[in-house]
Amino acid sequence: MSKLERLCIKVPKVYDWITHQAEKEFQFNVGDIDFFTEEEPEDQTTDNLVEDVCDYFLPNGAKVSCILLEPEPPVNGDNNDELCQEVGDRKNVYVEEYDTVLQLVKIQKQGQFQIVLEAKNYNNFNNGIPPLFSEPINFFKIEKFLLCAPEGTEVICHIYDFDCEGSFICNGDGTEWTIDLVLLICQSIQVETEVKLDVEGRICKPRPEIIIPIPGRECPDFEFPDQCPEIFPRPHKKNLLDGSVKG
16 A cells, blocks of 8 residues: 655645636728638738628628637647736735735737628538638737735736627618627636645635626636546545544
8 A cells, every 4th residue: 555745846826816808899891901712811912802891791691700810829728928918017906895905917918810701691612602801900908907916926817718799780782881899808817926835735716806797798617627536536545643534
């Protein structure tokens, strides 16, 4: 039978953790942006430019979606500092509700996205109307958060979902169009620093954000993969000193 060991481990200690849905509104009209039959921006030329977008989708109209172009979406949960990061200086703020001092932190989101227009009866490239792709569109947003982020800690922002909601509307004679669009940027914001610990722990989840909830589409829950408790982790042995069982 194996013996338990006391181990000193070096790990990131989490001081605070929230999830937040950022929204950025846009409105585009004829002449503001161009649409092409080519998806890749470097391949978009006057040869594949669609000048009359309304006529292209008549009589069925179009549905709206978005693609994040730059920075490229993180892979396998990795963070992308260029997409979401802390900027500026932190400011100490006394929060009466919790009778404690927190730090006011500014988080910046910036990058490029692309609007995709698809016919509402779109099936595939051969049997339906091919989609249209906009030229790259820049976005930029700074938000403030109250966090437990004392000096010596690092604020890490991770974008775990990027989407949009929008509508495409043509006027009565089909000569002009309007796109109303809201970007939805789902963030996991964590404050941490590296420490050496000898602890027993359990999986934790983010606390509720200390702001008024934002209506509309909600970010998906932040979840961990299921474990296999039948085989791991193995249960602790009975404590020989006091007869208790640690779990």
